[in-house]
Amino acid sequence: MKKITFLFIVFTQILLGQNNISLDYYLPQNISFNQEIPTPKEIIGHEVGEWHVTHDKLVEYMKKIAEVSPRVSIENRGETYEGRPIILLTITAPENHSNITEIRKSHVQLTENSGNSLNTENMPIVVYQGFSIHGNEPSGSNAALATIYYLAAAEGNEINDLLKNTVILLDPSLNPDGLQRFAYWANTNRSHVLNPDPNDREYDEVWPGGRTNHYWFDLNRDWLPIQLPESKARIKTFHQWMPNILTDHHEMGTNSTFFFQPGEPSRVNPLTPKMNQQLTKEIAKYHAKALDKIGSLYYSEEDYDDFYYGKGSTFPDINGSIGILFEQGSSRGHIQESENGILTFPFTIRNQFTTALSTLEAAKNLRVDILNYQREFYTNARKEAAKSKSSAYIFGDEKDAAKTYQLAKILESQKIELYQANEDITINEKTFKKGYSYLVPKNQKNHRLIEAMFDIRTEFEDSLFYDISAWTFPYAFNLDFEETKTAGNRTNNITLRTGNVNEQSNYAYLFDWHEYYTPKALNMILNKGLRAKVGKTPFSLEGKDYDYGTIMIPVQNQKLNKSELYEFLQKVAKEAHIEITSVATGLTKGIDLGSNDFEALKKQKVALIVGNGITSYDAGEIWHLFDQRYNMQITKLDTDNLGRTSLDKYTTIILPNMWGSALNGTATQKIKDWVRNGGTLIGYRNAVNWLERNDLLKVEFKKNEMTAKNITFEQKQFFSGAQVTGGAIFKANLDRSHPINFGYKNETLPVFRNTNIYMKPNEESYNNPIQYDLNPLLSGYISEENLELLKGAVPFKVQRNGSGRVIAFTDNTNFRAFWYGTNKLLMNAIFFSKVM
Template sequence: MFAFALTSQNNTELSYYLPQNVTYNTNIPTPESVIGHPVGKWHVTHDKLVQYMYALAEASDRIAIENRGKTFEDRPLLLLTITSPENIKNIETIRNNHIEATNTDTAINTKNRPIVVYQGYSIHGNEPSGSNAVLLVAYYLAAAQGNAIENMLQNTVILLDPAFNPDGLQRFAYWANTNKNINLNPDPNDREYSEVWPGGRTNHYWFDMNRDWLPVQLPESRARIKTFHKWLPNILTDHHEMGTNSTFFFQPGIPSRTHPLTPKLNQELTAKIGNYHAKALDKIGSLYFTEESYDDFYYGKGSTFPDINGSIGILFEQASSRGHIQESDNGILTFPFTIRNQFTTSLSTLKAANNLREEILKYQHNFYKNARKESAKQHTKAIVFGDEKDAAKTFHLAEILNRHKIIIHDIKDDFSIDGKNFKKGYSYIVPKHQKNSRLINAMFEKRTTFQDSLFYDISAWSFPLAFNLDYAENVATSNLGEQVNDLKLREGGVSAKSDYAYLVEWHEYYSPKLLNTILSKDLRAKVALKQFSLNGVNYDYGTIMVPVQNQKLNAEDLYTFLHKAAKASHVTINGVNTGLTQGIDLGSRNFSRLEKPNIALLVGDGISSYDAGEIWHLLDTRYNITATKLDTKNISRVDLSRYNTIIIPNLGSLGDTETKKLKEWTKNGGTIIGYRNTVKWLEKQEFIKAKFNKTDVPAKNISFEDASNFRGAQRIGGAIFEAKLDRSHPITFGYKNNMLAMFRNTTIFMKPDSLSYNNPIKYTKTPLLSGYISKPNLEALAETVPVKIKNLGKGKVVAFTDNTNFRAFWYGTNKLLMNAIFFRDEL
């Protein structure tokens, strides 16, 4: 058996994978004829995958191919539309008819209308059996002949996404291929099965892209979400891998962990489709399981996002060989075997779709019909959101809604409700009565009661809280202004040329980008530590002042430079001609000079790549701030004096030499900013003094079978909590409200300082806003602090218990990191 596995791995014929009861068109190129090796001998690189997809499209009249954009590394984001030649010719008519069926309440004709199936693969790059199986799926659909395949293609439009994550797939293929032995070695200890940091799972900025279907912050996500809403597929499949010692999983997942907004019929149809997978896997002798793992709760995953959009999401998880061949509890696991299971369930999906076509088409029609019926009851109601001081942050939430085809309007006039001011140009309003009303409910909901206490992912994601926006859920539609069809970010600029000074409020989301541009030009800028008023404008804590005199640019050139920088940053700069104000004058000692940040971001072994990637992405893509990615293995030999700020994302531990060097650097004037488990490390290594609340829940009357669930219920998988701010503290500059919604997914409960002014952010007595947390953890969290700021010698240590930059869509707390970076000397 062992020798056979080694031999078959390198000489896998197409017959191992493909159904043999059909004939294949010899004019269609096989994968090997294009990529140069049999499927499964090597891990296909993305460039070869692209090459083959184009070769198929050239050879087959069943395929249309398009490039929908590029990844961060400029790899194409391909989509193949595969159906009968007749359908290809009429594809736009078919699409329009399909969409129209979701827009009407009258009975639809399902007799001759094709079902639409979106099949996507390997959103995690180091789960490559999916994208390797695409070679076979696309070949089969292009080359297979006979009545069965032709009837299926006539009744089905297949949207084939060969690689959800091209950059990660390429990174992992390089690793697996460069570490492959000629004499295949299944020993799990071989280097082939242990990627170096950060691994191939993520995209360029180290994001788990299977969490971005709802936030839509990444280019790969934007391409596929545009395709999704353009077509509204009936079924969407998401092909993954799991641990080597597992078998094969397909949905449904654990029933009690399905989101309550998902219709019951959705899960029933998922189970019906699952019967086809079971039959297909039985036929080839592959083990599998269902309904005992994973879940359908967080709508930001590929297998769950369709469920709130009238579609049926299907998750597949294949035990991973993590290379070419590996020992497992189920025998020798070969890469071709993993590919065959993914290929087999790709075909069983299409068979299920074809056989259940009319039932599934009716389900989608009724989903939207019922959604409109439900929302009609609130036809006079709308949701308004905004921030009268921050147009950009408001815009970016509107941008997400726009990507999801949710109708938004400008507000007709400025108005106030419950003490919140909504200003034209800084607010948007969403009517509740519209097609995607269920998606709106999912995005805006706050939920604190649950059927289950275990979650595969986060339990809360309320978007207005994530963006720290004012909002109201039941305002009258009489406040609706014009529908927004051309969403644009508010322009910035300088209000007037000055020979004295320029002032910039710190509230706008992109103010840090502007400040970085100013400091990078070696211009002097100061921050106001107190409030003041000038020319009828009330300037808050954190206002930035740029004096005109004694700068490296003359007054004319300074104005030109600032106007260009303000425009690029979408920020308004006010030119003023006097330093005399109501409050602190512009020459006051309460204006503190700022220094350009020189940042090192710790990456590498011991650091969470997710957390590091989120910070890298934030600095690089939004604020144009260059940070040196400093590998932990290089700390001991790097001159740290060139940096004034070192950011340590979620950290396990560092060696004694590295720790000592970082401590000396901090004592000499550097600023350490640490996140999550780094807080515990900072306390242990005596960078800070901190005390923590502990929860020790006794396991009473818990059986061995339930022990794992008991422990899992004590986790905070991701929930939202309310904190009170001291807005006069520099760490909170730029926040106009006294309360802030904060995301947390740790059980690090840091006790407040005995001096109240050292607690600029503090959780309230009843802090839960949305999501699941156990009662003991909630009690331990109440009135603790999420940040501690301490002096260490001449330097500073800023310790955050949780992630302020979560998954690139938690815009509302990004400013906390920016404040720690730019105002480090004022903290």
């Protein structure tokens, strides 16, 4: 009985003790602190780890510390989609602050040719410390409170020596919107008597959770494509400073302990120098020593990899820096049961704080070696560039300036030099038009980053990947590209061309469907109540050729008079960056403008199914595409309310990737009735299986029937993992006459896929407008078994169902917002479904 009573007392102390947590729990012992520097509790009103810090309170504390400490300065680098500041603190010795501009310039010079003359013995090292890019992995941002206090307030020779030799760029919240969303959830569900039961509501966030940003994007996959404001801010800082070490503080499953890099040795991108991993191991020794001291369990060289350069811990590796991933077992709230005992929120914060300091200790002690490595990285990169057989990559689309521009802007943001072609160039039957194409010389500072972004790879040391295995940017944008020795004119001002209407017409206006922003233009026209038609057959008029999908706006019988129509179309052309051509006759070479091969188009009212059972990433990408790219309204319908919602007003409903029974029987029947009455239903990825099960789509699947032979229990994970298609690029053949392919000029299309859903083609060839090639692999990993299934399969199907249409995509056409090349497939499915 005494033993039971004792255990009860200990357990109760654990549960209640967090309410009395002290800052001393985190801080190193036997160190004095400047009493003029306020503690977090004095500013935000609670101790670190007592509550989940909200982003506004986090910023409040950072501002206060920058105000009172000569070691700290603060800057606001922009705003998130929800208007929260994206702040950065620069922390170093006061004497360094007085000379910070020269320190930065000298440090960046280390990566230039002129850097060989610099003496690294006298240079401070630069460390970028980033916390909680996933908002519901909050121990990082909460640890940032203790970290900034320690760096601002600690006294003695040790901290003075550290700050003299180190410039710390501290990013306390890489995902402000997500952190705020999760803090609200954890705090509003916190009990006074803390409850570690994992079944409690506190540990079961509502959809979509706080992991992502406003549009439900995983910000930790955006370091390379930089499509989001949070990413743009941090990448700008990275290139301004070229830090030597970048840390990325995350969380993982509750039953895990603590991970630090290096990760799996066989899964390092081959473009990463071996010295990078050796230095990572040296730094790891400091983490192990620090965690040993406080008795925390940990592991390394397992699970995680350094392959995809779009992650925060891997992006630095292709830029002469060293990326460090930390993964802490998550309490997902304030306290939770785990296989390792009761896991408290303060404990998770302490591990993050401890490794933040061990990183700085390693940086200080390995300073010269790491600075020399950075210089050597760029020296060797220049040597590799000089040996290149071709002098440049050229990329472009002779009919789509906007898509080409968007890739050029990414390269420019990554500090890659670009040139414009002096004239039209033809290479391997591909035309690179002046004004529609760019050259990327290989012989430049960021040669290795260029190779990473243009990399085509189909052979790998390992068959398991933590993330995607291919991201070749010209493929992602569906741009023509080649290697060349052609020269060009360097450009320092990449601009998106302004659209125009050549002159007022009394008859009609035409515009090609090739440009990226044409859906934005068509939506503006239809929303204005104007009549527009789409041409299903190519034709020529007044010396110009018009392709499949040309949009025609007649002048007669419109709600605007001809002058008003002209003015409105000028606005449309400018906002959508397209050329609209005035024509004076309907007589053409081919179909005339009054032909029945011009199909009338209707205003679209689109809904997106979201909520429990729907993959938030996929849904967010679609929402972002409509909201940010095309300025199109889209109504988000929650799965929990779908059965009670009238669908009559919607012309199109999009069903993103889903799992389980996201839609109940009532909702399913309501959707089926809506389709039969004329609606267009578009399903993505696993939703294709749901469409087939519910008799909305007739489809036959190819299945991988392989069984394990001579595979041990230990090898089971690797056997099954090798069959995962985590993300690769494949060639599909197009029937350009089909409306789903309007706007595509080539007969083939690079398609990204990360599923193993294989639809058999239809017996009628015209029902297979997109079909995978018999030699489909362009870049990335796929098992031999799945590659056989993919050959000749189709990623798209459309079928009539009553008066409506059901459309299926096995692959994500909107992947991570940078897969511009297939965005138009979704727009075509929306605007032209009735033509299919």
